[in-house]
Amino acid sequence: MALSSPSFFSTLKTTSSLPHFHAPKLSSSSHFPNTPSTTHLPLSQKWRTKVSFFPSFLKKRKDANIIKEELLQAIEPLDRGADATLQDQQTVDQIASELEKVSPIKEPLKSNLLDGKWELIYTTSQSILQTKRPKLLRSITNYQAINVDTLRAQNLESWPFFNQVTADLTPLNPRKVAVKFDTFKIGGIIPIKAPGRARGELEITYLDEELRVSRGDKGNLFILKMVDPSYRVPV
Secondary structure, X not given: OOOOOOOOOOOOOOOOOOOOOOOOOOOOOOOOXXXXXXXXXXXXXXXXXXXXXXXXXXXXXXXXXXXXXXXXHHHHHHHHHOOOOHHHHHHHHHHHHHHHOOOOOOOHHHOHHHOEEEEEEEEOOHHHHOOOOOHHHOOOOEEEEEEOOOOEEEEEXXXXXXXXXXXXXXEXXXXXXXXXXXXXXXXXXXXXXXXXXXXXXXXXXXXXXXXXXXXXXXXXXXXXXXXXXXXXXXX
């Protein structure tokens, strides 16, 4: 949802009780028929022979803080996503997917780290970015607030329009909610009841004390940073 409308060995025996038979001496260059030699293998095959026994689980996964830094660097020049090319979007999505795999909070709807006001620092939602408007008429900053105890959410725009919308949340699983918008406020002042079709879904795919990644039912990606953990959404 935009709150706007992620896989070995054998034995050889000899006996001294048979005087007329002697085991032949093996030269240092002899090989058992079933023992492969790597002497004449190409270099690349020798290398594979030496390292192929390493199990895949020894490959170390990146630390979440490193991935977060990569993500923030990738989105910094993109004006919250408004200036992102298709390639930029693919790069950001790939890094976000890496981060989602190492989320420290597996059930965000049970965590108080979700509570408070979050600033939207990147999205693929064109309706939130307002890319069809002249730049001077786009909101400078967008916020999203969530309170788990009351299951309430709110989107807020800054200058120049200060529009707001509040919504009720219904948990679908420990990471995903259904969203039903109830009231829009034009200019943050004039209340208008939201139409019944104003609904959506939101999945929280990464959460820690300072960063949140979410994905909406229309395929949009949202990346937010915490700005006020004490903020309460109007009931």
